[in-house]
Amino acid sequence: MANITLYGTPISTYVRTARLLLAEANVDYGLKDIGIFNGDNKTDSYLSKHPFGKIPTLEIEGDTLYEINAITYFINEKFAAGKFAPADLMTRSHMYQIISIVSSYLYSPAVSVLTIENLVKPGQGKEIDQQAVESAIAPTQKALNAIEDIATGNPYLFGSGLTIADFYLIPIFVYLSKTPQFEAVTANAPKLKDWWNKVQTLDSVKEVCG
Numbered sequence: 382m383a384n385i386t387l388y389g390t391p392i393s394t395y396v397r398t399a400r401l402l403l404a405e406a407n408v409d410y411g412l413k414d415i416g417i418f419n420g421d422n423k424t425d426s427y428l429s430k431h432p433f434g435k436i437p438t439l440e441i442e443g444d445t446l447y448e449i450n451a452i453t454y455f456i457n458e459k460f461a462a463g464k465f466a467p468a469d470l471m472t473r474s475h476m477y478q479i480i481s482i483v484s485s486y487l488y489s490p491a492v493s494v495l496t497i498e499n500l501v502k503p504g505q506g507k508e509i510d511q512q513a514v515e516s517a518i519a520p521t522q523k524a525l526n527a528i529e530d531i532a533t534g535n536p537y538l539f540g541s542g543l544t545i546a547d548f549y550l551i552p553i554f555v556y557l558s559k560t561p562q563f564e565a566v567t568a569n570a571p572k573l574k575d576w577w578n579k580v581q582t583l584d585s586v587k588e589v590c591g
């Protein structure tokens with residue numbers, strides 16, 4: 382088995398994306414905790430692996446990969462013979478479209494605002510910025526509605542097999558579902574609600590996101 386280390390903190394959504402894929406592909410790996418709230422990601426030693434100081438980073442047999450799209454592409458091709466990307470070209474393109482929507486339009490309002498304000502700040506003794514929360518509802522709903530339109534569902538985003546896009550969306554739903562805004566932002570996304578009920582039961586999700 383190859384010598385594989387994933388660097389990142391277990392609570393990070395993108396670290397969870399990589400770990401869900403590694404788990405579903407049955408890959409053995411080591412996890413090296415790199416905290417983002419205590420500055421581990423800005424040390425010289427970590428910046429020598431990832432010059433932008435983000436997580437995750439994957440090390441495999443002396444090679445270093447950062448950026449989640451590169452990491453998931455590599456894991457899927459190397460360890461799963463590409464099975465987590467749909468074979469049909471248009472469906473595969475739709476999968477990458479959802480991945481891009483998650484990173485470009487969903488992550489910021491759903492994670493940086495709704496998750497941080499509702500779930501992180503109270504634990505730090507900080508006040509929730511209700512105005513920021515209110516402003517994040519419409520963009521979160523818009524991104525989820527777009528994903529709802531593109532996904533085929535039943536039961537995963539693209540039918541009977543998990544895809545890389547599922548692993549991007551699951552960690553965000555893990556947090557979003559705990560916020561008071563969850564019903565509002567998923568009001569027009571019945572397929573995603575069914576999807577969420579299903580993916581929560583996966584062993585990999587319980588192991589990585591539990």
Ligand SMILES: N[C@@H](CCC(=O)N[C@@H](CS)C(=O)NCC(=O)O)C(=O)O
Nearest residue numbers: 393394395417435436437448449450
């Ligand atoms: N462009 C990066 C984004 C990764 C990212 O945003 N990671 C977050 C945690 S989920 C992070 O490192 N935050 C710490 C920081 O921005 O200082 C990728 O594709 O991997």
